[in-house]
Amino acid sequence: MAGYVLKQILQFISNITINAGVYERCTDYHKQAIAQKSSRLPLILYEDSETMNIKTRAMDCVNREVLSQIYMSSAVFATSAISIISLVSVLASYNLLFILLSLLTVMPYFIARRLRGKDFYALKQRQTKRVRYRDYLWELFNDKTAVKEMRTMGFDQYLREEFKETRVEIDKELWEFSKKDALSLLFCDTIRVIGYTASVVLALVLTISGEINIGLFGASIGAFLAVQNETKKFLMDLGSLPEKISFAKDYYAFLDLPEERKGSVQKESLTESIRLEQLEFTYPNAGAKTITGVNLEILKGEKIAIIGENGSGKTTLSKLILGLYPVQQGRITYDGEALEGLNQETFFQMVSIISQDFMRYSLTLRENVSISDLERADADRDILGVLAMVDLDMDPAQLDRMLGREFDGLELSGGQWQKLSIARGLFRNSELIVMDEPTSALDPLIENQILMNFLTVAQGKTAVIVSHRTGLCRYVDRIVVMKAGEIVEVGSHSELIQREGEYTRLYTTQEQWYV
Structure with a gap:
């Protein structure tokens, strides 16, 4: 028993x-x-x-x-x-x-x-x-x-x-x-x-x-x-x-929710231009449109600054250009090919984004930079080069040191973390770079210097810089001014100053920051 x-x-x-x-x-x-x-x-x-x-x-x-x-x-x-x-x-x-x-x-x-x-x-x-x-x-x-x-x-x-x-x-x-x-x-x-x-x-x-x-x-x-x-x-x-x-x-x-588009067209380089035609976009559960009737052409190798006050729709426009948000109305094409038809994997290999919502990775300094292009993780000279470019001079001996206090690593200041996120985006070898307010938390003069260094190394690349500051606008090819979801002005610094419109108002308001 x-x-x-x-x-x-x-x-x-x-x-x-x-x-x-x-x-x-x-x-x-x-x-x-x-x-x-x-x-x-x-x-x-x-x-x-x-x-x-x-x-x-x-x-x-x-x-x-x-x-x-x-x-x-x-x-x-x-x-x-x-x-x-x-x-x-x-x-x-x-x-x-x-x-x-x-x-x-x-x-x-x-x-x-x-x-x-x-x-x-x-x-x-x-x-x-x-x-x-x-x-x-x-x-x-x-x-x-x-x-x-x-x-x-x-x-x-x-x-x-x-x-x-x-x-x-x-x-x-x-x-x-x-x-x-x-x-x-x-x-x-x-x-x-x-x-x-x-x-x-x-x-x-x-x-x-x-x-x-x-x-x-x-x-x-x-x-x-x-x-x-x-x-x-x-x-x-x-x-x-x-x-x-x-x-x-x-x-x-x-x-069963719909997944990100895949696309079938292999697009590994930009040869002519990016065209935005009659774009309309509204966020879920939002009443008003964020983007209204936007038309724009960005030529290969051109440096474009998209500026406007907070809420003008410039960040949303940058996400549409990168295909992060779907086009609801209108059309975006890369060399005539519709963006939604491009193969996502190959498309993202040709682009790089530097966002204001940056991440702080508790990894080594080397990994924090090279994670955007892991095939070049051993390229010490390139890593140190982009760090210097963003005014973040680091001892080469610290490349393999952990960052962040979570794992007893080296803690950086908020500004240093932001500079590191910019270096991560610049390290990626891409044809199109979109910078979305990447230096918004930095001093205007430091911001101006970093962006000037960026323009120097971005020769031959297409760049879209989104900002509410106007310090860099004198050095880009064209300025796109947005207000309430619309493009209200397009032109060079001198052209827009002569018009005495929205850009002039923004520039004169901020001019003292750069003196």
Whole structure:
């Protein structure tokens, strides 16, 4: 007997280990699928809150191992059905009333699971936006830049309260649901106990009437209890299945989102020009257009400055030129080839972007620069050259030193990190370089020097410099002035100054910065 019990315990532990391993592997696989899909989504979808809601629900589905549970449930259903049929056949040999009684008293479990599952899915859908907000607030407390600003400006307590209120609100709704769910199960358990009591009474009546003997009295009750328990488990799993399928739909809805265009036209170099024709663009859930009726031609080797006040649409225009955002209306062509038809992989090999939203990689100095062109990671002279170009002179012995305090590396100032991001973009050997406010946080005079150095080394390359500052405009080939999503002026520095329009206003306002 002891050996049998030990064997059952070991088998139970083994089943738990195997199932845990299956769940873990399935969860890892589905997390990788979400990560892979996220990397392939068009960037414009990251501006859409509903897309982020779908992604959050997809991650919730994976984290709660819903897909693994569906897989395991489908495997268990067959064995449970066989077990129930076998038990029912035994119970039928005593009296058919036992079968009817057992099924009727466990049917409420199916109804309760079905209704509560539907309510729970609806609740999780309603909570998605607030869950994202709660998680966003939590991320702020783990961001050293945000924490520094919170403490120095004294609003950390406010955000803590905001986080607490949001979390409590979410948890309260889940608690209210849990109470309703528990009451439903209590009602079902009561019906089941009444059914069991009725089965005892029925067995007693059958024994007294002589239909079954005293030996079958206990056997019939045991068989009834076995049918009741097995059917209860089966019906609860079956009732929960629609809820799990609803959560699984969110996962597959995310995987079914449209991916970034691929294109088939191989374009590895620019030979003539980039043309923008009647471009129109509106962000998701935004009422007003960000880009309106833009027409522009950028010639090969030309240096263009796109300037305008914040909100004028210049950054959005640069993303359209690079194909990071899809063209909604109008057309962008590279040497006559539509941008959306170009092969993305080869197209991105010919372009480089230097953004104001730069990253701080806790990697070595060498990796921070050469990560944009890893085939030249050993080109020390080129790496040091671009560092000098952005006024970031570093000792060659420090090239393989880690940066950032996360791994006990060398910490740089904010301005140095920004210069490093510019060096990373300049290191990439590309034909088209788009600089989107890369020096906005630097001193205007330092900015001017860096951009002048850039123009020197960018000979023969096509460059688009996006900025709200005008210091460099005297040295570029053409200036494109934007206002409220439209191009209002195009020309050289001298031409636009003579017109005394929007450019003149911007230039004279900033002129003292460069004196």
